[in-house]
Amino acid sequence: AAGKADRLGKTEDTGKPFTIVIDPGHGGIDGGAEGVSGIAEKEITLTFATELQKKLSETGKYRVFLTRDSDVFLRLDERVRIARQHEAGLFVSVHADTIRLRGIRGATVYTVSDRASDAESAATAMRENLSDQLAGFEIEDEDHAVADILADLIRRETHSFSMRFARSLIGELSNTIELINNPHRFAGFRVLKAPDVPSVLLELGYLSN
Ligand code: ZN
Numbered sequence: 001a002a003g004k005a006d007r008l009g010k011t012e013d014t015g016k017p018f019t020i021v022i023d024p025g026h027g028g029i030d031g032g033a034e035g036v037s038g039i040a041e042k043e044i045t046l047t048f049a050t051e052l053q054k055k056l057s058e059t060g061k062y063r064v065f066l067t068r069d070s071d072v073f074l075r076l077d078e079r080v081r082i083a084r085q086h087e088a089g090l091f092v093s094v095h096a097d098t099i100r101l102r103g104i105r106g107a108t109v110y111t112v113s114d115r116a117s118d119a120e121s122a123a124t125a126m127r128e129n130l131s132d133q134l135a136g137f138e139i140e141d142e143d144h145a146v147a148d149i150l151a152d153l154i155r156r157e158t159h160s161f162s163m164r165f166a167r168s169l170i171g172e173l174s175n176t177i178e179l180i181n182n183p184h185r186f187a188g189f190r191v192l193k194a195p196d197v198p199s200v201l202l203e204l205g206y207l208s209n
Helices: 002-007 041-058 076-085 119-129 149-173
Strands: 018-024 062-066 090-095 107-112 179-187 199-203
Touching (some): 041 062, 041 090, 107 149
Parallel strands (some): 018 090, 090 199, 107 179
16 A cells, blocks of 8 residues: 555656546446537547547657546446556546536536535535446445554555645636636535545536526
8 A cells, every 4th residue: 555655756766657547437328417519428428538638649758548448337446456456656537517507617627525615516526426326226325434553644645645636627717717616615426435545536517597
C-alpha cells in the first residue's frame, strides 16, 4: 500500500506515462437521461469520451483508456475496478444529466463526499447511483469502516488530488464553456469511490435544458 501512496502525484518519476481512465456514463440497458430531442445520455457520454481519449492520446503525454467503447452495461463497481486495474492516475466519469430547474445551464465537476454540497447534487448522485438498480443488481453498502491508518492516509491523499484536479479542470473549462454557479460540487457518487485513484465526475450540461 505504501507503493500506491508513493505513486500518487509522482507518476513522472517512475518513467511510466500518466494513465487516465475515462468513463462514459451509462450504457446498454441503462440509457441514462433523455434529451429533449430523444437522444440518450449514454450516446452523448460515449461520443464525448471517445473524442476526449483521441485528443489526450494525440498529445503523446498520456495513456488513455475507456471503461467502455461500445453500448454495453457496466456496473458502477466494474467501472471503478477498470480504473484500478489500469493503475490510473486519474479517473473521469462523464455524464449529461437532466434537471427539474429549467433555467440552469452549464457544466459541473463533482468530487466524492459522504455529505453533499447541496440538495441538487445529492439528487444527482442518487440518480446516477440508481444505474445498478436499473439493471437488476443489488446495491451493497461499500462504506465499511477503514481501520487501517495507512489505507485512510491513501484515501485522504487521493481525495486531495481529486479536489486539486477538480479545481484546475474548472479553471480550464471556464475559458471555453459555460459552467453552473459554484461549479465544483460534491456528493456520494458510488463511481468515485476508488480509494487509490483520484476521481471526478464531469456533468457536461443538462439534456433537459
Ligand atoms: Zn448520468
